[in-house]
Amino acid sequence: MRKCALVTGGSRGIGRAVAVTLAADLGVHVVINYASNDDAANETKRLIEENGGTAELLKFQVQNHDEVQSKLTAWLDANKESKIEILVNNAGITRDNLMVFMEERDFDDVVNTSLKGMYNVTRHLLQHFVRNRYGRIVNVASLSGLKGVPGQVNYSAAKGGMIAATKALSQEIAKRKITVNAVAPGFITSDMTQDLNEDELKRMVPMNRFGNPQEVADLVSFLASDKAAYITGEVININGGLYS
Numbered sequence: 001m002r003k004c005a006l007v008t009g010g011s012r013g014i015g016r017a018v019a020v021t022l023a024a025d026l027g028v029h030v031v032i033n034y035a036s037n038d039d040a041a042n043e044t045k046r047l048i049e050e051n052g053g054t055a056e057l058l059k060f061q062v063q064n065h066d067e068v069q070s071k072l073t074a075w076l077d078a079n080k081e082s083k084i085e086i087l088v089n090n091a092g093i094t095r096d097n098l099m100v101f102m103e104e105r106d107f108d109d110v111v112n113t114s115l116k117g118m119y120n121v122t123r124h125l126l127q128h129f130v131r132n133r134y135g136r137i138v139n140v141a142s143l144s145g146l147k148g149v150p151g152q153v154n155y156s157a158a159k160g161g162m163i164a165a166t167k168a169l170s171q172e173i174a175k176r177k178i179t180v181n182a183v184a185p186g187f188i189t190s191d192m193t194q195d196l197n198e199d200e201l202k203r204m205v206p207m208n209r210f211g212n213p214q215e216v217a218d219l220v221s222f223l224a225s226d227k228a229a230y231i232t233g234e235v236i237n238i239n240g241g242l243y244s
Contacts, residue, residue, distance in 0.1 A: 002082040005224065008033040008062050008121055009091030011040040013190035014140060017213035018088055018220045019044050023053030025221045028086060030055040031075070033062070033121075035091070062091045062117030063109075072124045083132060086224045087125055089118040090140040092158070099153045107154040114158035118165065126173070135178035136224040139166050140216075141235065143186040147243050159184075163235050170233035179232040181223045185216050186239025206241035 005022045009015040011034035019030045030048055032055055034041040041057050048055040060071040076084075092114040095106035118139060129135030144152050145159025163182055170180035187201055187210040202209050219238055222228055237244055 002029050002079075003027075004029045004031055004079075004082050004084045005086035005088065006031045006033060006058075006084050006121070006125070007088045007090055008117065010034060010088075011037050011044055014185065014188060014213045014216050015088075015090040016040075016044045016047070017217035018090060018140075019055065020047050020051065020053075021214070021217035021221045022086065022088075022224060023048045023055060024051050026086070026225060027053070029053075029082065031058050031084070032056070033058050033060060033091070035059070035061050062121055063112040065116075065120050068117075068120040068124060072121070076128070084125055084128065085132070085134060086136045086138075087122060087129075088138045088140065088220060088224070089121060089162070091117050092140070092142075092155075094152070094155050096151045096155070098151055102154060107157075110154040111158045111161070114155075115161045115165070118162055122169070129178050130173065130176050133176050133178075135173075135176075136228075137169070137178065137180040138220050138223050139163075139180070139182040140220070141166070141182040141184045143184055143237070143239050143243055146184055146235070146237070166235065167233050174232055177229075179223070179228065181228070181231060181233070182235045183216060183219050183223070184235055184237050184239070185211060186237070186242045187211065188213060188216060204242060205239070209240065211238060211240060 005028045007019045010019040010032040045055045060067045142159040144156045148156045166182040189210045
């Protein structure tokens, strides 16, 4: 039986680093989910294969319930000899603005991608985890979901909801040897932070630097491994000491 990991939003940034690291560290076949950027997704796949791993692409919008259902059902039906044991809910977007100027669509899009997307994908795979009596679910949250960030009411709401869901779900399925944890990155160098003033913001961080995607990926890989079998319902900060 081929062991697999599904990484949502796996084409770039933290998602790419997670996908490549899971393949290298745990030897799993990685299913790379992405929404639109074919070139970036193929590059992630190439990086995994270049390191001797195996991967494939699975394109769908996590926020679209029907699309998630159809794509995952088709994949599971076509891969009877494969078993998804690891799910990393990483897909997310930002639409930053002060609340007084925030349009409804910008609120909905952000919440639907991170929070509803996590529900859509996790809900579909959960029955398989429960049946197999094993699973690792890692949700990529954010510093924004813990302390709140001005200009990110939508993103803070989405990631805060993801953190609360992590804690609740972990208690529901712990007896089935399924762990559910979250990582909460602070400032990480990626596409999502490229428009920020890094020189100015890093002064807020005790370590005086932004983190890099690989550092987050190493933490996710640990939580997805058997070394973390007795850790569940946790939210682990990775922010250089900025907030705890």
